[in-house]
Amino acid sequence: MPTAISLLLLLAVLGFAVVRPRGLPEAVGAVPAAVLTVVAGLVPWRDAVHELGDLGPTVGFLAAVLLLAYLADRSGVFRFAGAVAARWSGGSPQRLLGIVFVIAAAVTAALSLDATVVLLTPVVFTTASALAIRPKPHVYACNHLANSASLLLPVSNLTNLLAMSAAGLSFLGFAGLMALPWLAVIAVEYVILRRFFADDLATPPHRPPVEPVPAPRFALAVLGVTLAGFALASPLGAHPAWVALAGALVLAVRLRVGLPTLVRKANPGFCVFVLALGVVVLGVSRSGFGTLVDRVAPHHPDLLGLLAMAFLAALLANVLNNLPATLMLLPFTAHSPGLVLAVLLGANIGPNLTYVGSLATLLWRQILHKSGHPPVTGEFLRLGALTVPACLIVGVASLWVSLRVSGL
Template sequence: MITVVSLLLLVGVLGFAVARPRGLPEAVAAVPAAVIVVVFGLVSWRDAVDELVELGPTVGFLAAVLLLSYLADEAGVFKYAGAVAARWSRGSPQRLLGIVFVIASVVTAALSLDATVVLLTPVVFATASTLGVRPKPHVYACNHLANSASLLLPVSNLTNLLALSAAGLSFVSFAGLMALPWLAVIGVEYLILRRFFAQDLGTPEHSAQVEQERAPKFALVVLGLTLAGFAVAGPVGVHPAWVALAGAIALGVRMKKPVTTLVRKANLGFCLFVLALGVVVLAVSRSGFGTLVDRVAPHHADLLGLLAMAGLAAVLANVLNNLPATLMLLPLAAHSPGLVLAVLLGANIGPNLTYVGSLATLLWRRILHGRGQPPVTGEFLRLGALTVPACLIVGVASLWVSLRVSGL
C-alpha cells in the first residue's frame, strides 16, 4: 500500500508539472504531496527536514543560475551568439548546425540546460529564419544538447549538483572526469543529427544581410569570472551558489533591474517544487519500488557496472523523469564516484528518448508548440532511439577510461 500511494503521489506531481493547468506553478501539487507523505507517515518529519536541509544549498544554486541566465539574456549575450552564428555560417545549413552545436554545448555547460532550452532555442529559430534555412535540425540540436551536453560541469544541470556532494569530488575533478564523456557524446550526437536531418541540411546556401551586434563585453566578462569562481570556490569552502549569486548581482546592479524583478526571475516557485519533490521521492525510495531498484542496481564500478547503472538511470528517467531518478539512485551509488557519474550519464542522456524524460524537454516541446512548429512525435522518438543508446555506450566507455586514468 505504501508503494502504491507513494508512486501515485509522484506520478500526480509529475503529471501536474507536465500539464501545468491554468499556468499554475509546479509547487501547487508538489507541496501538498510532500505534506501528505509526512502526515501519513510515509516519511518521518525528521527525515523530511533532513532531506530539505540537504537539498537547500543545491536549490539555492539553482535559483542563482536561473537569475544569472535571465540577466545574461537581458544583456544581449544570446542575441550576440545568434548574430555570430548567422555571420559565421555564411548561409550554409551544415555550417550553422556545427556552430549551433558549439554554442549550445558551451551555453549548456556554463549556464545550465534551462538557458539552452528557454533562451537559446528562440534565438536559433530567429537565426534560421534570417538565413532562410530550415530550423528543424538546429532546434532539435538545442533540445538534445540541453540534456546530453550538460555532463561537463556540476553547474550544468540540477542532477549534476545533486551528484557533486554524493560523489565527494571537487568542481575541477568532476569536470576533469566528465570532459572526455562530454566530448564523445557531443560528437556522436553531431554525427547522428547530421545524418538524420540530411535532407533538411541539403538545401542550398542563402546569402543574407546580418546585422552587426556589439559584443556585451561586461556580461561576457562577468560570466567568465563566474565560471572561474566556480572552480576556485570549492577548495576554499565557498558553495557555488554564492559565486552564481555574486555574478547575478553584478549584472543586476549594472543593468539597474528592480529587486522585485530579480526575485521573480529566480523562479522561487520552481525551487519550492524541487524541495517538495525531494520529499516525495524519498517516500518512493523507501517503498517496495525503491527496494526493487536497490536489488537491480549494480554495486561495482567496472565497465559492465557503469553501463548497467547508466542504463538503469536512463530507464528510470523515462519512466519517472530524470530528477526523481537521480534522487532515487544517488544514495545507492554514493559509495563509488564512478557509479555516481554513471547515474548522470543515464539521467542526462536518457531524457532524449521521450518527452517526459526531463522537464527541459517538456519545456522545449511547449516552446515549439507556441511557435506553431510542434515536433512530430514519431520523428522525435526515432531520433532518440538512434542517439540515446549510442551516446550511452560511448559515454560510459569514455567515463571508464577517465576513471582508469585518474586512478578512481
C-alpha cells in the first residue's frame, strides 16, 4: 500500500505539471502531494524538513540562473546570437545548423537548458524563417542540445547541481570529467540530425539582407565574469547560487528592472514545485519501488556498471521525468563519482526520447505549438530512438576514459 500511494502521488504531481489545468503553476499540484506524503507517514516530517534543507541551495541557484537568463535576453544577447548565426550562415541550411549547434551548446552549458529552450528556440525559429530556411532541423537541435549538451558544467542543469555534491566533485573537477562525454555526445547528435533532416537541409542557400545587431558588450562581459565566478566559487566553498545572483543583480541595475519583475522572473512557483517534488520522490525512494530500484542498480563503476546505470536513469527519466529519476537514483550510487555521472548521462540524454522525459522538452513542445508549427510525435520519437541509445553508448565510453585518465 505505501508503494502504491507514493507512486500515485508522484504520477499525479507529474501529470499536473504536464497538463497544467487552467494554466495553474506546477506547485499547486506538488505542494498538497508533499503534505499528503508526510501526513500518510511515507516520510517523517523531520526527514522532509531535512530534504527541503538539502534542496534549498540548489533551488536557489535555479531561481538565480532563470533570472540571469531573462536579463541576458533583455540585454539583447539572444537577438545578437541570432544575427550572428544569420550572417555567418550565408543562407546555407547546413551551415546554420552547425552554428546553431555551437550557440545552443554554449548557451546550455553557461545559462542552463531552460535558456536554450525558452529563449534561444524562438530566436532560432525566427532566424531560419527570415533566411527562407526550413526551421525544423534547427529547432529540433535546440531541444536535443538543451538536454544532451547540459552535461558539461554543474550549472547547466538542475540535475547536475544535485549530483555534484553527491559525487564530491569540485566545479572544475566535474567539468574536467564531463568535457569528453559532452563533446562526444554533441558530435553524435550533429551527425544523426544532419542525416535525419537531410531533405530539409538540402534547400539551396538564400541570402537576404541581415540587419546588424550591436553586440551587448556589457551583458556578455557580465556573463563571462559570472561563468568564471562559478569556477572560482567552488574552491572557496561558496555556492554558485550567490555568483548567479550577483551577475543577475548587476544586469538588473544596469537595465533598471524593478523588484516585482525580478521576483516574477525568478519563477518562485516552479522553485516551490521542485522542493515539493523532492519530498514526494523521497517517499517513493523509501517504498518498495525504491527497494526494487536499489536491487537492479549497478554498484560497481566499471564500464558495464556505468552503461547499466546510464540506461536505467534514461528509462526512469522517460517514465518518471528526469528530475525525479535523478533524485531517486543518487542515494543508490554509494557516492561513486563514476556512477553519479552515469546517472547524469542517462537523466540528461534520455529525455530526448519522449516528451515527458524532461520539463524542458515539454516547454519546447509548448513553444512550437504556440508558433503554429507543432512537432510531429512520430518524427520526434524516431529521432529520439536514433540519438538516445547512440549518445548513451558514446557518452558512457567517453566517461569511462575520463575516469581512467583521472584515476577515479
